[in-house]
Amino acid sequence: MRAAVLHAIGDLRVEDRPIPSPAPDEVLIRIAVCGVCGSDATEFGRGKVLAEPPVVLGHEFVGTIEAVGSEVTDLAPGATVVCGAGVSCGDCAPCRAGRTNLCRTYRTLGFHRDGGLAGFVVAPAAIVYDVSDAGLPTDTLGLAQPMAIAVHAVRRSGLAAGQDAVVVGAGGIGAFIAFAAASTGARVLVFDRNDDRLDLALRLGAFAARNARTTGLSPAIEDTGLEPEVFFEVSGSSEGLAQVLGAARPGATLVTVGIQRGEPALPLGSFTLREITIVGTVAHVFRDDIPEAVRLLGTRDDWSDVAGTVVPLEDVEAAALRPLLAGGSRQIKTLVDPWIGSARRARHLAAGSASPSIALSTSTAEAGPPAD
Ligand SMILES: [Zn+2]
Ligand SMILES: [Zn+2]
Numbered sequence: 001m002r003a004a005v006l007h008a009i010g011d012l013r014v015e016d017r018p019i020p021s022p023a024p025d026e027v028l029i030r031i032a033v034c035g036v037c038g039s040d041a042t043e044f045g046r047g048k049v050l051a052e053p054p055v056v057l058g059h060e061f062v063g064t065i066e067a068v069g070s071e072v073t074d075l076a077p078g079a080t081v082v083c084g085a086g087v088s089c090g091d092c093a094p095c096r097a098g099r100t101n102l103c104r105t106y107r108t109l110g111f112h113r114d115g116g117l118a119g120f121v122v123a124p125a126a127i128v129y130d131v132s133d134a135g136l137p138t139d140t141l142g143l144a145q146p147m148a149i150a151v152h153a154v155r156r157s158g159l160a161a162g163q164d165a166v167v168v169g170a171g172g173i174g175a176f177i178a179f180a181a182a183s184t185g186a187r188v189l190v191f192d193r194n195d196d197r198l199d200l201a202l203r204l205g206a207f208a209a210r211n212a213r214t215t216g217l218s219p220a221i222e223d224t225g226l227e228p229e230v231f232f233e234v235s236g237s238s239e240g241l242a243q244v245l246g247a248a249r250p251g252a253t254l255v256t257v258g259i260q261r262g263e264p265a266l267p268l269g270s271f272t273l274r275e276i277t278i279v280g281t282v283a284h285v286f287r288d289d290i291p292e293a294v295r296l297l298g299t300r301d302d303w304s305d306v307a308g309t310v311v312p313l314e315d316v317e318a319a320a321l322r323p324l325l326a327g328g329s330r331q332i333k334t335l336v337d338p339w340i341g342s343a344r345r346a347r348h349l350a351a352g353s354a355s356p357s358i359a360l361s362t363s364t365a366e367a368g369p370p371a372d
Contacts, residue, residue: 004336029064075125150180168243218247
């Protein structure tokens, strides 16, 4: 099979690899599409955050079960599945508490072991979700894993219908968070420097969008008449964090989604007096967030504005990783189909869209540090 293998920083090669065989508790998946993520670009461009090269990249994939290990009883060849990508042990204290994303030995397909930018991948059956009956095209289902990251961040925030929220940074994960947040019934203000992203945020259900080049966050909030209880800081920039800290009202919750690389000077004293809650969020909880992500994908017919193009494996570096590294990529998400020789348009239009009643299923609160 062909596979996109990260060998070292800046060294990605599409090469022949043997088709892997599943262990007793694993399944072999024939990849339909695999999304490329900002964290893939980070590993390619800067390296040594998560990935342990040489490794096949790709943690956002959907495909068809080709074979199952001897102990797998609940999945059968032919089933269409999405994968959570994060592997947890099931035994440690966080796992037993249902916080599998905080597993003490958490590993991710596509970083620590071979992922889905290939013809086939093996994955533990425990992190594979059968979507055969979801009624959604596989190109749409290729968005399930990043949507689960957003679902988890929104769940962590406690955001509910009737509340207002702010999303700072509407690329990649930010666009999915804007959608997941708006899907709770909250009014969402999206703040970004890119007009294309702001337009997309409005199509994804944002109540308002304002350009950070022309206004500060506080006046933008005032202008829209919103009273945000929740702020998602997704940009990871010190400027984005400063805008949020300046705008957060007493009692607000700040969800740090983007990873702050520097050491921001936090005015902790003012947090005390404003009773600001700071919440981390990392990855997703497979059992809770992947099914909800798939359900949310079914509430919108056409995701072409989020992921409009599907490229072959050979184009991963030029069409996905390098534009993501350069920033300002017009595509929120680029999908890869390992079985095509040239780029094609994504096929999203579902036969029938799912129920419009949208509410995150209830889950206990959680805490942790960010990434995916
Ligand atoms: Zn990702
Ligand atoms: Zn564990």
